[in-house]
Structures are given as C-alpha cells and as structure tokens.
Amino acid sequence: MSPARRAAAFPLDSLPVKPLDAVFVRCVPQLSFDSGRPPSYFFVSGHARRLNPRGVECLYFGSDEATAGAEYDRNAAGTTAGNQPKIIFKVRAHLHGVIDLGDAYVRKRLKIHDIDLFGPWRGKRETRLQALGRAVSTQLHIAAVRFPSDAARARGQEGWNLAVFVASMTGDDRLEILGPTNKPLEVFTASPHGRKR
C-alpha cells in the first residue's frame, strides 16, 4: 500500500479532537544558541521523526521540564553532554485541534499500540505513527498530536510530547516562545509568512 493510501486509512474525521492552549517546553544545548547566528526556536528540518515521515514539517515540544530534560539526556547517557550548559525555553501552543494518543479510545480507533509509541523507529520504513503524521499533515481539522514520551517512561516518569504539524495550522493557531516580557521572543503562525520574530 502506498504511503498516501495508508494515510487515508486513518479515521481522523470521527476522532475526539480538542482545542489546546497550554505551555510546552524544549531543552537544547546552549552552544547551539550562543553563537553569532542563533537558529530559530522553531527549527524544522523535515527529516523523519517519531510522528512525521521525511518531508512532513513538524515541531516537537515536551509537556514539562522533566520530560524535555529526559529527552535531552536520553542519547547523551554515558558521556559528559549532560554536564554541558543547557537552555530550556517555553512555548505557548494555541491550537484549534489536537488528538491525544494518551486516550485509549483514540489509540484503538487508530490501531496504535505500545510498540508504535515506545519502540525504536529510526532507520525503519515508514512506521504506523509516521503514516498517521502524514495523514494529519494533509488535513486541517487536527493541527497536533499529543503522545507519551518514551524517554520519560524509561525514567519511570509520566511525560508527554506534542507534535505540531506546520501544514495543518490554520486560522488563529500560533506558537509563541515566551520571554522575559509579555512580548514573545518569536511567534509561529498559520499565515503564509509563517514565523515572525
């Protein structure tokens, strides 16, 4: 079955979808940010990640500092990377529609299992979660997917990640990087011009 046909097989229209207005967190090495040309906080490369196949632009954030920290530390274990200065930044996500893979009913409807959420995915052919991401990226009803963090789970914690599909953001959807004042450091909107500083 082609990736497009697989994506079409998800019953997205009949899933419980909720709006979201909440703060999420990301943890990055400081060295990436303290140079002359820092990247946008909204870094999108388009390579495959747990919820998106290659070519589908997606932004990921953790539900809290503990989860973002677990994600950061996950692949640095056994080295001194964990001792390096880190930056934790917060993003307020205001999105019109989110599906929650923490909901057993949603998982059942989508036929998503623990192996999809917590199993290795790198280097594999398009996974079921990535096919779901492809389906989400081609509609406007759902802008993001909340899913459990495997890194937090490995630490015996409960933590969540949010995958925001850039192409599915519409209307007033926006992501704001919170700063020291009421003015966000950077804003990512659904408008054609996308991000603003």
Added chain:
Amino acid sequence: MEIEALPEILLTAPAAKVPAPSWARLYRHQSATLHQIRALRGLPALTVVQAKAPASLVRQEVFLRVLAERAKHAPLAWKIVFLFDHGPRLKAEDFFSVLKWFPTHSVEFAQGAGNGAAAVEEAWAKILKERSEEPRRDPLGQITSVVRATADLRAESGRLSADRVAEAFGLSVAEVAKMLAASRQAVSKTPDAQALQEGLRHFERIARLRTILPGGDFRKWLNLQRPSLGEKAPLNLIKAKKAAVVADLVEDMLTGAPD
C-alpha cells in the same frame, strides 16, 4: 512521491482590492494588498498575481519591487503565477517586461480566468518537484559553534576530506573508503574529491555532536549502544552504511527534538 493536497496560496493584485476567483476556493488562500505584502516577512511557496495585462502591471513598479523583495524570503521552492485578463494574445516582450523582476524559473503566466486553476496546479506540481530535488534545509550549518566543531574535517580546498573524517571517527581510510563505496587507492590519492562529498556530508553532520561532546567523548559516544538506535552503537550503524540515520539522531540531539 506523495502529492500534498493543499497548496497555500497568496492572492494579490496591483489594484487595492483583490477579488478571489472562484477556483481559489479549492485552496487554502489569503488575499493581500500591497500594504499587507509589505508587512510579510516573505512570500509563501505560491503567489498568484491578478492583473489586466503585462503593460499595466509593469507600470506598477513599486508593487513589483515589493514582490521581488519579499520573494527573496520565500521558501526554497516557490512560484509566482501572473494571471492576466483575457485579451489580445500576449507576445514575448510582454512576458519579458515582467520576467526581468524575478528569477525566470520561479515565474509562470496564464491568461484568462478560466486558465487560473490549471496554472496554479502546474505551478504547484513544479514546486513539489523542486522540493524533492532541493538540498535539505540546514539551519544548524549556519551556527558558528557548530561549523567550528567540524572545521577540521575540511581540507585546504574547503571540501570535506576522507582522511580527516577517518581520524575524527577513529576509523582507517580504508574503512571510510568502503563506506563511501570508493576504492582505498582513490580515496588516499584525493581524499577531498568532489565525488566523495555527498557521502562525507553525513559524517560531517554526525561530527557536529563535537559541539557538545569534544574529543574523546565523541568517539566514546560513537561506540555506546543507544536506545534510540535499537540498542545499536552509532558506529556500527555508520559501518552498515546507515550514517544518515545517525546524522538525523545527532541533529535531534542538538535541537532538543524529542525522540
């Protein structure tokens, strides 16, 4: 390849009011006046300009200049479709007067409202084709500290050098040559050959980890099993010609992307 269903279109015109044609309902679209375009950071992938005729359009020099300026901040693959009213058959000089404002390959023309939808579809298909061919976006490659961390992998020529990569990864030149599907003799003779650059690029992306893991720690990381790689060591995957998988993991580590 999969065809993305919903191109995002910006509709504009030199006239203050921008009427949305009926075919525009098929797409996610937004109308913008010249004033609103000035406020944009850049054009989206697909912009449709509606005008009476090329002759009247080129008189709107400010409009074209603003469009051309904002186009510089458009995504890597983008198009502007100029949709002219149905009228006398247009000639080469008419098109040329508009073309001179923009990169030729980014401009499409159509005449008559009935041809608008087909022109947009054609432009969208070309954007998708260009996207599939364009090099990866690489914002990390613009960060001074990240570039500095891999500077030693480059030869005097500025190109990546297989012998320097081998040293950084604790490999022999013969091993690197094998991973690049090249002969050891050829790699030894010209380690920074142009033909090797694409393969060496993955090694450079992996070596960016030295931004946070200098020296011996980087090599140690290469040899430690990683849960994200199915409990395989990165170096084993690299040797199995899956360096791109490791490079993506490193990019996620440097950008804090959840696993």
